[in-house]
Amino acid sequence: MSLVAGHGPLGPDRAGWFSAPVADPIVYVEPHPRRVQAVRDGQMVIDTENALLVHRAGAPLSYAFPKGETADLPTEPEPAAPGYVQVPWDAVDTWVEEGRTLMHYPPNPYHRVDCRPTRRRLQVRVAGDVLVDTDDTVIVFETALAPRLYVAPEHVRTDLLRRTDTSSYCNYKGYATYWAAGDVEDVGWSYDEPLPETRPIAGYFSFDGERAEVKAELPSPDRRP
Numbered sequence: 154m155s156l157v158a159g160h161g162p163l164g165p166d167r168a169g170w171f172s173a174p175v176a177d178p179i180v181y182v183e184p185h186p187r188r189v190q191a192v193r194d195g196q197m198v199i200d201t202e203n204a205l206l207v208h209r210a211g212a213p214l215s216y217a218f219p220k221g222e223t224a225d226l227p228t229e230p231e232p233a234a235p236g237y238v239q240v241p242w243d244a245v246d247t248w249v250e251e252g253r254t255l256m257h258y259p260p261n262p263y264h265r266v267d268c269r270p271t272r273r274r275l276q277v278r279v280a281g282d283v284l285v286d287t288d289d290t291v292i293v294f295e296t297a298l299a300p301r302l303y304v305a306p307e308h309v310r311t312d313l314l315r316r317t318d319t320s321s322y323c324n325y326k327g328y329a330t331y332w333a334a335g336d337v338e339d340v341g342w343s344y345d346e347p348l349p350e351t352r353p354i355a356g357y358f359s360f361d362g363e364r365a366e367v368k369a370e371l372p373s374p375d376r377r378p
Contacts, residue, residue: 156181156263157210159297164210180233181208182217185262189216191226191245198224198245205234206259213258215239256322266325267294268303268353273370275302277341277360279334284310284341284365291354292371295325302369303357306343314341326351332358340364 160168163179185206191199205217217237220228226245228238242248248255271292277285287308293301319331319339327348331339341360344351360367 156208156261157212157214161263161297163208164297178210180210182206182231182233183208185216185259187251189218189259190249191240192247192249193226193245198226199240205231205237206262207231207233207239209233214261215242216259255324257324260324261296264296264325265294266296266350268292268351269294270353271302273302274368275304275370276368278366279313279337279340279364282310282313282334284313284334285358285360288370291357293351293354293359300371301359302371303354303359305357309358326354334365337364 157163160166162169162171163181183206185204186202187204188202189199189204190197199218199222201218201222203219203222207215207217209215217231217234217239220236220238223238223240226240228240231237231239242258248259250260253260269292271290272288273290273292274288275285275290276283285304285308287304289305289308291303293303295301313334314332317331317333317339321329321331321342323329325348327344327346329342329344332341332343334340339361341358343356343358344354345356347355362369
């Protein structure tokens with residue numbers, strides 16, 4: 154979703170600007186020479202290297218497939234790519250791209266995650282308790298998202314945290330575990346076994362600024378001239 158979401162170049166709140174006016178809405182379609190597979194009821198129903206990626210403002214990133222390569226799955230024509238169709242994500246049980254099982258949407262080739270050690274300070278308080286106060290942090294720059302600080306567990310009052318039942322999945326970071334502090338549920342999260350792109354934050358914590366008092370030394374969100 155990086156091109157068409159948030160601060161992406163085709164998104165609603167572009168971080169930059171085009172040198173000449175660009176008409177909206179924009180649909181960007183490109184070849185995607187990776188092996189895409191789909192499984193339904195234990196049977197492989199799509200197995201192709203001929204998929205397209207469709208970037209459409211206001212919609213998740215999606216695949217489009219040549220007619221005839223989607224078995225008997227439900228399809229809809231892709232107006233931006235004549236001869237190609239889209240398959241609803243939930244029409245199959247499992248989507249796989251080059252051996253990686255996917256959740257929610259295809260991984261975006263323009264989405265990047267950079268994890269950099271830094272001396273940016275992070276302070277976190279919940280109900281008067283200081284959970285974090287350190288400048289030994291990792292800053293995560295993720296396409297179309299605001300930068301975020303993560304911190305190693307040795308700098309966190311983990312004795313004040315308890316694991317909750319909440320979990321989420323990101324195609325770029327993996328499964329997240331959530332933590333409560335006192336009566337505040339899901340105040341922070343961590344990735345025990347993150348995907349290769351984000352291994353530097355394995356086991357590190359980040360915190361929700363809407364559920365805790367978070368002071369994070371972060372870059373200014375708007376540096377336009």
